[in-house]
Amino acid sequence: GAGVSQSPSNKVTEKGKDVELRCDPISGHTALYWYRQRLGQGLEFLIYFQGNSAPDKSGLPSDRFSAERTGESVSTLTIQRTQQEDSAVYLCASSLASDGLFGYTFGSGTRLTVV
């Protein structure tokens, strides 16, 4: 596609429920990143995928968070047993290569509200 596509754009869920967020990167982009942005805050790195290599999960805040990506296509970020502190905008980015020489393109994000 022309850009990084994320869905849903908004999600309201009850505390304790599981949610799944989707990211469709730009075609041909081998690297994919997930970030979390709490209200009024900066971007917090969550996880990074590069091709078929093992993902860098060093930013995942707890074992309730997980993400998958098949090859160089769609990625899903799953949050189990959601808590109110999970409320944030979740942003996905992709890049042509992991070295960032061509920059990074961000999606519009998914705004998650846990009530």
Added chain:
Amino acid sequence: ELKVEQNPLFLSMQEGKNYTIYCNYSTTSDRLYWYRQDPGKSLESLFVLLSNGAVKQEGRLMASLDTKARLSTLHITAAVHDLSATYFCAVVRADKLIFGTGTRLQVFP
């Protein structure tokens, strides 16, 4: 651990004035990025700086990179209201893009 700090965190400036936003980072990197974020929106790429001494300009914004000092600056010339937004710098380390704290810029008449 890579830390990326920006200052100021908040900047209120009058139209027509000049100002500079600073981005310091704690470990070696030769790639730095500037992004703009409008309220409720995603990030828009402004500049990609890939080497020491790199300088890029677009309209009223100019960014530079000094890898030896681990410092990047975003200079605003003759500010206009349309530049009101939050500006983030980000640095690559071990293939991860790490963001600064952000500078919220407000330009008033």
